[in-house]
Amino acid sequence: MDLARPAVALITGATSGFGAACARRFAAEGISLVLAGRRIDRLEALQRELSAVPVHLLPLDVRDRSAVAEVLAALPPPFDAIDVLVNNAGLALGLEPADRVDLDAWETMVDTNIKGLMYVVRAVLPGMAARDRGHIVQLGSVAGTYPYPGGNVYGATKAFVHQLSLNLRADLVGKNIRVTSVEPGMAETEFSEVRFEGDRDRARAVYAGLQALRPEDVADAIHWAITRPPHVNVNRLELMPTMQAFGPFAVSRRPAS
Numbered sequence: 001m002d003l004a005r006p007a008v009a010l011i012t013g014a015t016s017g018f019g020a021a022c023a024r025r026f027a028a029e030g031i032s033l034v035l036a037g038r039r040i041d042r043l044e045a046l047q048r049e050l051s052a053v054p055v056h057l058l059p060l061d062v063r064d065r066s067a068v069a070e071v072l073a074a075l076p077p078p079f080d081a082i083d084v085l086v087n088n089a090g091l092a093l094g095l096e097p098a099d100r101v102d103l104d105a106w107e108t109m110v111d112t113n114i115k116g117l118m119y120v121v122r123a124v125l126p127g128m129a130a131r132d133r134g135h136i137v138q139l140g141s142v143a144g145t146y147p148y149p150g151g152n153v154y155g156a157t158k159a160f161v162h163q164l165s166l167n168l169r170a171d172l173v174g175k176n177i178r179v180t181s182v183e184p185g186m187a188e189t190e191f192s193e194v195r196f197e198g199d200r201d202r203a204r205a206v207y208a209g210l211q212a213l214r215p216e217d218v219a220d221a222i223h224w225a226i227t228r229p230p231h232v233n234v235n236r237l238e239l240m241p242t243m244q245a246f247g248p249f250a251v252s253r254r255p256a257s
Contacts, residue, residue, distance in 0.1 A: 010034040010072075010082045012062055012120055013089030015042035018139060018187070018222075021215035022086050025223050027053045034079050036060045036089070054079075062089045062116030072123040081131065084226050085124050087117050088139045090157075095150030106153045113157035121168070125177075133176045135226050138165050140183040142238060146247040158183070166235065178233040180225045185240030186251065187213035209253030212241050 009026050013019040015037035023033055027050040036058040037043050047055045056079045058071050075082075090113040093105035121136060128134030143151050144158030165181035172179065217239070225234040243252045 007083045008032045008034065008079055008081055009084040009086060010036065010120075010124065011086040011088060012036045012060075012116075013139075014046065015039045017088075017215050018184075018218045019086065019088040020046060021219035022088070022222055023050060025216070025219040026084075027055075029223070031084075032056075032079065034058060034075065034082065036062070062120055063111045065115070065119050068116075068119040069123050072120070080127065082124055082127060083133065084135045084137065085120065086137045086139070086222060087120055089116055089120075090139060092143075092154040097150060098152045101152065109153050109157050113154075114160050117161060117164070121164075125168075128177050129172075129175055135178045135180070136165075136168065137180050137182060137222055137225065140165070140181045142183050142185045142240060142247070144183065145238070148247040151247075162236065169233070169235065176230065178226075180222075180234045181236045182218065182222055182225070183236065183238045184213055184218050185238075185244045186210065187215065187218060210241060210243055210251055213239065 007030075009022075009031050011019050011022050011026075011033065014023050014033075014035035019035075019037065020042075023035055023046055026033060030053060032054040033050065034056045035043050035046060038059065038061050040057070040059045043057045043059065047057055056075065060067060060071055062068055091109065093108055094101060096102070117138065124134075125136070128136075138161050140161040141155075141158040143155040144160075144162050147155055162181045162183065165179050168179045221237050221239055225237060228234060241251075243254075244250065
């Protein structure tokens with residue numbers, strides 16, 4: 001992406017974690033923002049914080065197919081000319097083994113991580129194709145590559161993100177549209193708190209003794225990918241904490257000093 005000209009980025013799941021970190025990183029480069037998320041109070045707080053750049057808010061649940069199509073079709077200029085999509089909205093629920101899992105949790109993950117992702121891509125991609133430019137960044141996970149007990153459907157949804165990204169590239173050959181799957185390892189955000197339904201002690205234990213990735217680390221990697229020369233497409237970015245190898249149980253933990 002040529003940052004010498006005005007640019008617009010749409011970020012889903014912008015109310016926390018990787019999404020909010022991307023908003024801050026992009027704003028520092030003068031990129032205009034379309035911020036989507038379910039918690040309007042957090043979106044408004046982020047808009048106030050990033051007042052140096054134009055920001056358009058979209059209170060939106062990506063699972064709502066008709067709402068995604070409607071609000072993205074109605075974006076006002078210049079926010080309608082999206083150069084970068086950070087398809088970040090997603091979640092994990094529970095760590096129960098497959099024979100005991102709550103089926104509603106599986107459905108919520110599929111509806112958000114797969115179907116919501118598809119709805120946003122399908123709404124944004126025609127405009128990128130018409131302008132013959134754009135970059136789609138999809139938030140995957142190392143869980144899509146390295147299985148672990150209890151990862152079941154969450155890992156499967158992230159494998160979908162990886163494969164869809166590659167298949168989009170196949171469809172877009174000949175167009176100036178890039179696609180990148182960004183696949184972090186253990187990162188300390190609200191992720192585990194959501195997974196464990198607000199149990200903060202259990203969530204904190206996930207990262208005990210480990211210097212996990214920060215949201216800013218992932219945002220920096222995404223910014224790097226979108227600022228490569230126009231002829232370079234980064235297909236996949238996998239990043240982990242130095243003390244993690246492969247899945248979430250292959251980690252080295254040190255006692256707190």
